[in-house]
Amino acid sequence: MDTDRGHPGEGAEVLCIGSELLLGNILNSNARWLAEALAALGVPHFRQTVVGDNSQRLQETLREASRRCRVLVTTGGLGPTTDDLTTQAMANCFGQPLELREDVLTAIAAHYKTRRQSMPASGRKQALLPKGAVVIPNPTGTAPGMIWEPRPGFVILTFPGVPAELHAMWRQTAVPWFRQQPYGRGVTVSRILRFWGVSESRLAAAAAAELAQTNPTVAPYAGTGEVKLRITACAETSQAAEALIAPTQARLMKLGGSSCYGCDDDSLASVVLNLLMERRQTVATAESCTGGGVAAALTAVPGSSAVVLGGIVAYANAVKHKLLGVFTTDLERHGAVSEPVAKAMAIGARHRLGADWGVAVTGIAGPGGGSASKPVGLVVFAVASAQGAVTVTRRLNSSRGRHWIQAVSVGASLDLLRRQLLGLELENTWG
Amino acid sequence: MDTDRGHPGEGAEVLCIGSELLLGNILNSNARWLAEALAALGVPHFRQTVVGDNSQRLQETLREASRRCRVLVTTGGLGPTTDDLTTQAMANCFGQPLELREDVLTAIAAHYKTRRQSMPASGRKQALLPKGAVVIPNPTGTAPGMIWEPRPGFVILTFPGVPAELHAMWRQTAVPWFRQQPYGRGVTVSRILRFWGVSESRLAAAAAAELAQTNPTVAPYAGTGEVKLRITACAETSQAAEALIAPTQARLMKLGGSSCYGCDDDSLASVVLNLLMERRQTVATAESCTGGGVAAALTAVPGSSAVVLGGIVAYANAVKHKLLGVFTTDLERHGAVSEPVAKAMAIGARHRLGADWGVAVTGIAGPGGGSASKPVGLVVFAVASAQGAVTVTRRLNSSRGRHWIQAVSVGASLDLLRRQLLGLELENTWG
Numbered sequence: 001m002d003t004d005r006g007h008p009g010e011g012a013e014v015l016c017i018g019s020e021l022l023l024g025n026i027l028n029s030n031a032r033w034l035a036e037a038l039a040a041l042g043v044p045h046f047r048q049t050v051v052g053d054n055s056q057r058l059q060e061t062l063r064e065a066s067r068r069c070r071v072l073v074t075t076g077g078l079g080p081t082t083d084d085l086t087t088q089a090m091a092n093c094f095g096q097p098l099e100l101r102e103d104v105l106t107a108i109a110a111h112y113k114t115r116r117q118s119m120p121a122s123g124r125k126q127a128l129l130p131k132g133a134v135v136i137p138n139p140t141g142t143a144p145g146m147i148w149e150p151r152p153g154f155v156i157l158t159f160p161g162v163p164a165e166l167h168a169m170w171r172q173t174a175v176p177w178f179r180q181q182p183y184g185r186g187v188t189v190s191r192i193l194r195f196w197g198v199s200e201s202r203l204a205a206a207a208a209a210e211l212a213q214t215n216p217t218v219a220p221y222a223g224t225g226e227v228k229l230r231i232t233a234c235a236e237t238s239q240a241a242e243a244l245i246a247p248t249q250a251r252l253m254k255l256g257g258s259s260c261y262g263c264d265d266d267s268l269a270s271v272v273l274n275l276l277m278e279r280r281q282t283v284a285t286a287e288s289c290t291g292g293g294v295a296a297a298l299t300a301v302p303g304s305s306a307v308v309l310g311g312i313v314a315y316a317n318a319v320k321h322k323l324l325g326v327f328t329t330d331l332e333r334h335g336a337v338s339e340p341v342a343k344a345m346a347i348g349a350r351h352r353l354g355a356d357w358g359v360a361v362t363g364i365a366g367p368g369g370g371s372a373s374k375p376v377g378l379v380v381f382a383v384a385s386a387q388g389a390v391t392v393t394r395r396l397n398s399s400r401g402r403h404w405i406q407a408v409s410v411g412a413s414l415d416l417l418r419r420q421l422l423g424l425e426l427e428n429t430w431g
Numbered sequence: 432m433d434t435d436r437g438h439p440g441e442g443a444e445v446l447c448i449g450s451e452l453l454l455g456n457i458l459n460s461n462a463r464w465l466a467e468a469l470a471a472l473g474v475p476h477f478r479q480t481v482v483g484d485n486s487q488r489l490q491e492t493l494r495e496a497s498r499r500c501r502v503l504v505t506t507g508g509l510g511p512t513t514d515d516l517t518t519q520a521m522a523n524c525f526g527q528p529l530e531l532r533e534d535v536l537t538a539i540a541a542h543y544k545t546r547r548q549s550m551p552a553s554g555r556k557q558a559l560l561p562k563g564a565v566v567i568p569n570p571t572g573t574a575p576g577m578i579w580e581p582r583p584g585f586v587i588l589t590f591p592g593v594p595a596e597l598h599a600m601w602r603q604t605a606v607p608w609f610r611q612q613p614y615g616r617g618v619t620v621s622r623i624l625r626f627w628g629v630s631e632s633r634l635a636a637a638a639a640a641e642l643a644q645t646n647p648t649v650a651p652y653a654g655t656g657e658v659k660l661r662i663t664a665c666a667e668t669s670q671a672a673e674a675l676i677a678p679t680q681a682r683l684m685k686l687g688g689s690s691c692y693g694c695d696d697d698s699l700a701s702v703v704l705n706l707l708m709e710r711r712q713t714v715a716t717a718e719s720c721t722g723g724g725v726a727a728a729l730t731a732v733p734g735s736s737a738v739v740l741g742g743i744v745a746y747a748n749a750v751k752h753k754l755l756g757v758f759t760t761d762l763e764r765h766g767a768v769s770e771p772v773a774k775a776m777a778i779g780a781r782h783r784l785g786a787d788w789g790v791a792v793t794g795i796a797g798p799g800g801g802s803a804s805k806p807v808g809l810v811v812f813a814v815a816s817a818q819g820a821v822t823v824t825r826r827l828n829s830s831r832g833r834h835w836i837q838a839v840s841v842g843a844s845l846d847l848l849r850r851q852l853l854g855l856e857l858e859n860t861w862g
Contacts, residue, residue: 020652022476023621024466025661028459031481035455045453046488050462050479053650057477064495081635081642083650120636140830162653164831190454204512205551211512219484219514221451222593230456285723285744291730292716292723295744299722302798302833310750312743313716313726319741319784323754353750367733399571400595402733 011044013069015061017076017086018161019052030075030159030166037170041178042187042238043071053083059093066094066154071181073174076161078143080122086158087146091130094150098128104135108142136173141165147177189241193229193252194266196415198259200227206255216244218252225408226268258424261415268414269297269304275421276307276357283417284353285311286324286345288336288362289379293410309353314345320362324348337362337374339382339391346384357420358384361413365405366398379409383420392416442475444500446492448507448517449592450483461506461590461597468601472609473618473669474502484514490524497525497585502612504605507592509574511553517589518577522561525581529559535566539573567604572596578608620672624660624683625697627846629690631658637686647675649683656839657699689855692846699845700728700735706852707738707788714848715784716742717755717776719767719793720810724841740784745776751793755779768793768805770813770822777815788851789815792844796836797829810840814851823847 014034020026031048038045046069051057058077065072077086091098105127112119129135129146136145136157143160150156157174159166195203200222204211207229210218216233229252233244253260262271276283285295295311298304314320317331326344334340342362350358363379370376377398382391394412396405419425445465451457462479469476477500482488489508496503508517522529536558543550560566560577567576567588574591581587588605590597626634631653635642638660641649647664660683664675684691693702707714716726726742729735745751748762757775765771773791781789794810801807808829813822825843827836850856 019663020650020661021463022466022479023470023619023661023663024463024468025621025623025659026652026654027463028479032452032455032458035453037455039454046483046485047492048453048459048479048481052477054477061478081651083648188454190456192456201551211514217514219450220512221457223457228456230451230454232450232454287723289730290727291735291739292718292726292742292744293730295723295746296721296727299720299724299744299746300834300837304722305746305800308722308746310744310746310754311723312754313723313730313741315726315730315736315739315741316784322785323741323743323783352754353747354753369736403731406731 011046011069012038012071012073013046013065014038014048015065015072015074016048016050016161017053017058017074018050019054019083021050021076022052029163030161033163033167034073034075034170037175038073039188039190041175042189043178043181044188053077053085055085055089055092058086058089062090062093062156066151070153070155072154072156074156074158075166078126078145078158078160080120080125080142084125084143087129090148090150090156090158094130096130096132096150099131100124101127101129101135104129104144107137107144111142136169138165138169139172140168145169145173147173187236187238187241188232188234189238189245190233191231191245191249192264193231193249193256193260194262195227195229195256195259196225196261196268196411198227198256203227203229203256203259207252210248210252213248216241216248218248224404225411258419258422261418267297267301268411268418270301272414272418272421273298273301273304273307275418277303279356279421281356282307282309282354283357283359284309284349284355286349286358286360287311287313288315288320288345289365290361290406290409290413291315293406294359294361294413297410297414309355312349312352320345324352335374337364337378337380339380339393342380342382343384343389343391346382346389350384356385357417358382358389359413359417360384361409363396363405363409365402365409367402370398377405379405379412381409381413381416383413383417385420390416390420442477442500443469443502443504444477444496445469445479446496446503446505447479447481447592448484448489448505449481450485450514452481452507453483461592461594464594464598465504465506465601468606469504470619470621472606474609474612475619484508484516486516486520486523489517489520493521493524493587497582501584501586503585503587505587505589506597509557509576509589509591511551511556511573515556515574518560521579521581521587521589525561527561527563527581530562531555532558532560532566535560535575538568538575542573567600569596569600570603571599576600576604578604618667618669618672619663619665620669620676621664622662622676622680623695624662624680624687624691625693626658626660626687626690627656627692627699627842629658629687634658634660634687634690638683641679641683644679647672647679649679655835656842689850689853692849698728698732699842699849701732703845703849703852704729704732704735704738706849708734710787710852712787713738713740713785714788714790715740715780715786717780717789717791718742718744719746719751719776720796721792721794721837721840721844722746724837725790725792725844728841728845740786743780743783751776755783766805768795768809768811770811770824773811773813774815774820774822777813777820781815787816788848789813789820790844790848791815792840794827794836794840796833796840798833801829808836810836810843812840812844812847814844814848816851821847821851 797807
């Protein structure tokens with residue numbers, strides 16, 4: 001079953017240019033960002049390519065793309081340095097000379113002037129564009145992009161590789177341009193349903209009927225601790241696509257039960273914060289093995305200061321005792337990774353910070369520190385409120401490594417708090 | 432200047448298969464991981480492609496790659512579900528029938544057995560491979576990969592899209608296989624130098640001579656708050672490549688001065704932790720706008736428990752006063768984002784947790800909470816030790832958004848601690 005749709009001749013491709021991508025020095029976040037941006041515009045997008053800072057291979061790729069797609073969006077290689085060769089390679093590929101754009105040169109000079117810097121000689125290079133190209137102004141940097149139709153029916157849009165510049169130029173110039181294009185053959189709308197506490201295989205088995213659908217399609221994939229179901233519909237309008245998605249979304253949410261915590265840009269942190277805001281309640285954290293990750297996840301959400309009072313990272317046992325009031329006898333008798341200690345940490349955070357809710361996590365993230373009775377991956381969670389405290393012990397897969405254990409522990413502690421806020425059972429039905 | 436080298440006919444390409452990548456639902460971390468893995472093996476790598484779960488377009492891509500490269504490494508589409516069509520599409524593309532591998536079927540059945548689950552009917556699908564293909568066992572999942580030479584001189588290696596499975600299968604089977612291949616034309620070694628407190632343009636201007644080199648090449652790029660210089664050398668052996676890198680690395684480190692904090696996998700957190708371990712000293716954190724990010728960055732490093740006692744996330748002013756001993760009068764007179772308060776937070780963390788060092792950060796991450804005198808992006812850092820406390824106020828670019836401000840604030844606080852540990856000047860020479 002094909003889950004990407006549409007007609008390549010009508011579609012777009014993304015080409016990211018930069019040797020650092022081929023060397024694996026950086027993640028290609030631009031390709032992901034552009035994929036989302038194109039989907040949001042309803043522009044079908046069938047291929048992403050990465051090539052290095054190599055003129056010959058770049059030109060090969062341009063020729064191929066010009067035969068396949070209607071719009072090619074490129075990132076990278078627009079800078080002033082010698083390994084920035086995107087514009088020159090495009091001009092060579094399609095046999096167009098570069099010409100100096102006085103308006104662009106003026107803008108670049110102005111950019112340096114406002115920073116009280118003199119424009120380097122290389123600045124002039126960025127003002128060279130192929131004849132007939134339309135400038136995409138760069139409001140935050142020196143490298144402009146262009147909209148160029150080197151062949152009838154094939155348009156290239158170029159952007160710098162710096163994400164902040166790409167994003168600003170896209171919103172300011174590319175979005176209005178795309179809206180004027182004849183991409184009226186339909187739009188693609190995608191919805192992500194997010195689940196915590198259920199395995200991908202169990203969820204896929206339960207959703208077998210939906211996974212077999214064709215419009216909307218449903219595809220499962222696993223995140224870090226969470227599982228997602230992507231519902232994708234194609235229709236004439238986004239409203240019609242949403243109407244196609246709605247019944248499938250309702251069925252899948254029902255099927256996921258309490259494991260379905262949100263959709264699209266929701267995170268466990270944002271969902272928990274919204275529940276707390278609705279009740280005008282506050283939360284405090286007490287963390288050992290996550291080392292501040294729970295507090296950081298909560299405070300990463302704008303507006304979190306309304307409900308997050310703060311927290312205590314009690315990495316050392318002395319800190320658990322001194323700042324959270326955990327009894328030394330409990331630490332000695334049960335060990336730092338135990339339900340009595342996790343419970344005392346959650347209660348301590350709640351009392352010491354004067355919060356309505358206290359959430360605590362203590363465990364062994366590894367690679368060291370494990371034992372036969374307390375192996376790496378053993379993590380205990382606790383949530384305390386005026387109604388008392390609950391604890392959950394989990395054995396996480398130690399082979400996934402420290403970062404995975406820490407990340408999943410952050411999620412699991414937030415999910416425990418979410419379930420308490422919603423009055424849900426501790427262990428969800430999926431076990 | 433071309434900064435990627437070698438002969439495509441000899442090289443490898445990476446093909447990642449999955450509609451979720453084209454929809455922008457996930458970052459393509461597999462492409463980056465494989466790029467690093469190929470570079471480490473000295474396998475030249477010239478192109479990365481992403482296509483969706485679409486048999487026709489996948490086959491087009493396979494045909495193109497078979498004409499361009501010698502080895503194609505693919506990820507994704509090996510699962511049991513109907514949108515996993517990689518193996519079938521490859522068999523169709525090169526006109527080979529699929530045959531059931533009893534040994535693979537047995538392994539898959541065993542995988543379910545150990546989990547006390549019955550093998551789903553779909554399990555059988557994963558045991559179908561093209562005639563002549565060699566199985567790449569999957570030690571951690573059900574989906575096996577394959578090494579298949581559908582055409583003389585063109586080899587395909589397939590892997591699942593699940594990173595943990597890809598990594599295990601790569602190390603167990605792909606690495607030994609690559610080592611036996613005639614990729615003796617030389618190896619590529621890459622070194623990343625990491626700088627904090629210097630802009631990319633200033634660093635690039637100072638390193639103009641090195642940026643013009645051809646072997647090793649030097650390429651600059653900006654991270655989140657940090658700047659990196661990538662030195663890449665090609666030689667017959669990795670030793671010879673290292674010898675080419677050494678003098679350039681030494682010049683660039685000298686040139687970066689105190690801004691150069693490490694290389695390759697170093698992070699500001701790992702560098703700071705190593706300095707503390709050398710001195711057998713401990714650290715405690717006090718965080719407001721970073722909300723636990725500094726503590727989380729430190730505790731993300733294995734072994735950090737030896738030096739990180741913990742920290743206090745003092746998001747609310749009451750918590751700054753109650754848990755860190757910040758005077759209410761200072762909070763009222765100077766505001767929470769001020770040098771007196773940052774200083775009191777660092778000293779408070781140091782005293783309350785009994786650490787040798789205290790590091791504090793307080794600021795306005797936005798989007799709300801800013802004012803004319805205290806705009807979004809204003810962040811104050813403090814480090815306290817037995818020798819007293821130092822503070823630094825920075826005005827971060829508010830247009831970069833909350834996450835960027837929080838991430839750069841984490842780095843800046845760790846860099847301030849690093850400079851104090853090394854007895855360096857507060858403001859580096861780059862300003």
